[in-house]
Amino acid sequence: MPETRLLFKNIDVPGIDRIDVYEQHGGYQTLRKAVLDMTPEAVVSEVMASNLRGRGGAGFPTGRKWSFLPKDGRTRYLVCNADESEPGTCKDQEIIYKDPHLLIEGVATSAYAIGAEDAYIYLRGEFKVGYQILERAIAEAHEKGYLGDNVLGSGRRIDITLYLGAGAYICGEETALLESLEGKRGNPRLKPPFPATAGLYGMPTVVNNVETLSAVVPIIAMGGAEYAKLGTEKSAGTKLFSVSGTVRRPGNFELELGKVTLRELVFDLAGGPLEGREIKGIIPGGSSVPILTPDKFDTLLDYEALQAAGTMLGSGGVIVLDDRSCVVKSTLRLMEFYRHESCGKCTPCREGTVWLGQVLERIESGVGRPGDLDLLADLCVNIEGRTFCPLGDAAIGVLKSGLQLYHDEYQAHIDQGCCPLGEVVR
Amino acid sequence: MNAENLAKAQELIQRFPQKSSALIPILHLVEEEFGYIPQEEVGVVADVMGVTSAYVESVLSFYTLFHRQPTGKYLIQVCRGLSCQLMGADELSKFLYEDLGVERNGTTEDGMFTVEAVECVALCKNAPAVQINLEFYPNMTKEKLQGFLDKAREEVRSGA
Numbered sequence: 376m377p378e379t380r381l382l383f384k385n386i387d388v389p390g391i392d393r394i395d396v397y398e399q400h401g402g403y404q405t406l407r408k409a410v411l412d413m414t415p416e417a418v419v420s421e422v423m424a425s426n427l428r429g430r431g432g433a434g435f436p437t438g439r440k441w442s443f444l445p446k447d448g449r450t451r452y453l454v455c456n457a458d459e460s461e462p463g464t465c466k467d468q469e470i471i472y473k474d475p476h477l478l479i480e481g482v483a484t485s486a487y488a489i490g491a492e493d494a495y496i497y498l499r500g501e502f503k504v505g506y507q508i509l510e511r512a513i514a515e516a517h518e519k520g521y522l523g524d525n526v527l528g529s530g531r532r533i534d535i536t537l538y539l540g541a542g543a544y545i546c547g548e549e550t551a552l553l554e555s556l557e558g559k560r561g562n563p564r565l566k567p568p569f570p571a572t573a574g575l576y577g578m579p580t581v582v583n584n585v586e587t588l589s590a591v592v593p594i595i596a597m598g599g600a601e602y603a604k605l606g607t608e609k610s611a612g613t614k615l616f617s618v619s620g621t622v623r624r625p626g627n628f629e630l631e632l633g634k635v636t637l638r639e640l641v642f643d644l645a646g647g648p649l650e651g652r653e654i655k656g657i658i659p660g661g662s663s664v665p666i667l668t669p670d671k672f673d674t675l676l677d678y679e680a681l682q683a684a685g686t687m688l689g690s691g692g693v694i695v696l697d698d699r700s701c702v703v704k705s706t707l708r709l710m711e712f713y714r715h716e717s718c719g720k721c722t723p724c725r726e727g728t729v730w731l732g733q734v735l736e737r738i739e740s741g742v743g744r745p746g747d748l749d750l751l752a753d754l755c756v757n758i759e760g761r762t763f764c765p766l767g768d769a770a771i772g773v774l775k776s777g778l779q780l781y782h783d784e785y786q787a788h789i790d791q792g793c794c795p796l797g798e799v800v801r
Numbered sequence: 802m803n804a805e806n807l808a809k810a811q812e813l814i815q816r817f818p819q820k821s822s823a824l825i826p827i828l829h830l831v832e833e834e835f836g837y838i839p840q841e842e843v844g845v846v847a848d849v850m851g852v853t854s855a856y857v858e859s860v861l862s863f864y865t866l867f868h869r870q871p872t873g874k875y876l877i878q879v880c881r882g883l884s885c886q887l888m889g890a891d892e893l894s895k896f897l898y899e900d901l902g903v904e905r906n907g908t909t910e911d912g913m914f915t916v917e918a919v920e921c922v923a924l925c926k927n928a929p930a931v932q933i934n935l936e937f938y939p940n941m942t943k944e945k946l947q948g949f950l951d952k953a954r955e956e957v958r959s960g961a
Contacts (some may be wrong), residue, residue, distance in 0.1 A: 450818075462882045462921040493818075500829075500866040501922050503935050536816065541825055541864030544920065560863040575820050619884035619925035627924045662883055662921075692925065700887055708886050718863075746852035764882050 378644070379605065379613050379631040381593040382586065386473050392508060394515040400626035403521050406597045408429070409484045410529045416531075418488035422591060424599030426611035431456055431547070432661060432690045434678050437591075441489050441614035443571035444579045452580040453486045454570075454587050456552055460499055460544040460713060463692030465594040466615035466627050471498070471505040475512040481588035482540040483533050484595060489581055490533045494525035497552055500541040504571070509537055548764050549582040553720070554695060562718050563764035574623030587617055607633035608675035618645040620651060620695035633677035637667065640676060641695055645780035652697040662709050663769030665776030666696075685776070701796050702781040703788050705733040706774050713770035727758040731774065743789035752778055758759020802845055806830045824850055828861055835870035835878075865919075873908045873915035875953055878932040879941075880920030888928040892916045896943045900950065913957065914950070918925050 380386075390396040407416050423438030431477045444451060455478070458465040467706070470478055480494070486494040498506050513535050516522045524532045538556055540546050548556045550564035553575050574580020574712045590612065594602045610632035614683045623646030630640065637659060639645065648654045656666045659676075665686040668675065674684040679689045696705060714728040731754050737743050753777075761766070778785060787795040802810065809830055813823040818868050827849065829901050838861055847854040861867045877895045879885075894905070899918045908915040924930035927939030933949065 384946065414881060459923045460921060462885055463925050465923045465925045465927075468923045497873060499923070500864070500930060503894055504937070538822070538828060539826065540866075541829065543864050543867035555825065557819065558821040558860065560860055619928055620887045625884075694887075694925075696887065705883055705887070708881070708883050712882070715865075742885055 379628050379634075380476065380629050381613050381626070382470065382589050382615060383629045384593075386469065386478075390475050392476070392512065393473075394476060394519060397474075397553060398519075401596075402476055402482055403516075404518070405592045406480050406484050406487075406521055407527055409595055410487055410527050410531060415488050415490055418484065418595060421595055421599035422488065425590075425594040425602040426599075426609070427587065427590055427594060427602070428610070428678065429584060430586035430590065430614060430691070430792070432461065432663075434688060436606045437583060437587055439580055439646060440571065440583070441485075443569065444489060444581065445572055449580075450578050451489060451491040451492075452575045452578055453482065453489060453491040454549075454552065454556065454575060454580055454582045455482050455494065455496040455585060456547065456549065456582055457496050457498040457502065458540055458547040458552060459502075461663065461690045461692055462709070463585050463617060463619055463658065463694040464661050464690040465617045465619070468502065468505065469615075469627050470585055470589055471502065472508060475505075475509050475590050476516070477592060478585055479509070479512055479516050479535065480521070481537055481591045483516070483526070485528075485581075485588050485591050486533050486535075486585065487531060488591075493536065493583070494533070494535045495538055495556060495575070497540060497546070497556055498536045498650065500539055501544070503539065504540050505628045506537055512603065513537070517534065526552045543718075544712075545718045545764070545766060548766070551764070552582060553580065560718070562720050563766075564764070572608055580629060602735065605631050606675050607679070609679055610688075614676070614691050616640060616676065616691040618693045618695065620693075621649050621654070621697040621700060622646055622695045623649060630676060633675050633680065635676050636673050637676060637693070638672040641672070641693065645693075645695075648695075652699060654695055655698050655700070656696045656702070656777075658692075658694040658696075658773060660687045661692035662694065662712070663687075663765075663772045664689045665772050666780060668780050672708070678764075690769055699796060700738075701794050702777050702784050703735065703739045704794070706777055707732065707739050709737050717770070721762040721764075721767065723761045724770065727754055727767065728770050730754055731770070735774075738788045739794070741792040745789065747777060747789060748782070748785055767800065802831060802834060802842065806834055807849070810846075812848070818841045820850070822925065824852075824857070824860055825864070826899040827862075828857075832867055835872055836872045845934040861905075871908065871912070873913050875913060876915045876917070876934055876956075877946075878922070880922045880928070880930045880932070881918045882925060882928075884925035884928040885921075890918075891942065893929055893931065893941055893946060896946060900947070912958055913953065 422642045427437040543561045545551045546561040551561040555561040570580040710732045719725045757774045758767045931938040931941045
């Protein structure tokens with residue numbers, strides 16, 4: 376069961392970050408085709424036909440997102456979400472650092488399609504080197520006429536501005552990202568209005584993930600219908616999966632959706648468990664989604680199958696836990712993360728993550744109380760669906776599922792007053 | 802801010818359709834110049850942006866990459882994301898705290914090293930990961946960290 380490489384087609388080509396090498400491998404032919412031979416509407420139609428869904432986590436159909444832009448003559452913006460921050464996810468990073476022109480071509484092609492002259496790439500603050508790599512690549516693209524006031528002589532202006540965040544997970548949420556891009560605190564906005572009608576500077580805006588915009592390149596190259604033949608009806612195309620945690624060969628893998636099982640990805644491609652260990656659970660879609668136990672490892676990797684299994688495809692960040700990984704400690708670690716990253720706007724999320732963290736901390740340190748598991752479950756109920764943005768729900772994904780699936784391990788911490796796994800040595 | 806950065810700040814203000822967007826990039830300039838955001842610079846940024854110091858504080862306090870205390874010549878950030886923790890990040894932090902005699906977010910007395918345990922830096926496939934100043938260091942071990950510390954100290958010694 377091999378990988379199907381569209382986005383990662385040239386990822387291992389030496390020097391692919393330089394424009395001449397990128398061009399030698401067919402680079403910028405898609406932008407040329409779009410800008411010189413196709414109308415913007417035709418490009419949107421191809422993306423519609425491809426059935427591409429947003430690769431940042433939510434899985435919303437990209438073509439439909441683009442179609443929501445009102446035709447009222449106002450300035451439109453395209454914003455690329457490169458704030459890759461979901462724990463367990465490191466796929467966008469690889470595109471940005473190794474094949475920056477793929478992203479630039481995807482952004483420029485998409486900007487052309489939606490009628491935006493200015494596109495912004497919002498990078499998480501830790502990607503400062505990625506910022507420099509993209510800065511150089513954008514300068515190269517300007518020199519060659521792929522960006523600028525008159526792209527490839529078409530008369531169309533397309534420019535890309537880079538923006539560096541400063542350390543805030545919540546800025547991956549699209550409205551928080553827009554606030555941050557406007558130089559403000561990254562508090563999420565009330566929706567509606569959605570960014571399509573009132574986004575950056577109040578103007579119609581499309582926000583798409585790095586992987587989504589990069590996928591536009593192969594889609595326009597091969598045609599939307601051809602792309603849609605890959606994967607399944609509702610999960611078309613390929614998706615990047617980051618496998619991390621306790622496996623032999625962690626890494627990024629590009630897979631045709633709906634054709635490969637979680638087991639094949641983790642046990643075959645990523646090499647399976649470490650020496651002498653057994654895998655006891657996998658978080659398949661970034662740290663915000665419910666965990667799966669071994670009886671679910673044969674689930675196919677696509678949006679519907681994972682949903683049917685009780686979890687989500689999310690960002691494709693696959694985190695592997697083995698029999699020496701403590702579920703309580705891991706969940707506590709995640710809760711500390713969400714506690715730190717909560718913007719503080721909504722009480723259930725701001726106070727809930729602190730409270731959950733305190734209870735998990737005492738269970739983990741061996742002083743849990745008899746009613747603590749019920750308390751955790753009750754707190755989850757009081758957070759789920761009660762916050763402004765998805766961070767509240769994200770914070771309890773692993774906890775809520777883990778309380779049911781690893782109930783005995785939680786209970787043992789309370790009953791024995793310590794971790795039943797003992798001191799974990801790696 | 803030095804004259805060069807003040808000029809850059811003015812350029813940033815012109816670059817975006819709305820001036821407000823320049824605030825975070827300007828704070829990055831300050832952080833780069835001083836290694837943190839000194840209190841008096843908050844007022845300078847406020848003047849440049851035409852907003853109050855309180856507003857600048859409200860924005861900069863939201864973002865963890867802006868430091869309010871001086872950091873060392875080498876800012877060592879140990880990723881404590883779940884994937885890194887599963888692969889031994891805690892041991893790396895513990896090693897650094899003990900070897901350098903600092904607590905979390907602490908700086909050595911000679912101003913050489915600051916050690917932070919930070920949230921996921923998106924290098925999960927190379928866990929445990931460490932970021933030192935701008936560079937990512939994949940698949941870190943105590944031995945590799947020791948090697949880095951020795952080299953950094955040697956460089957400073959020979960340069961002094």
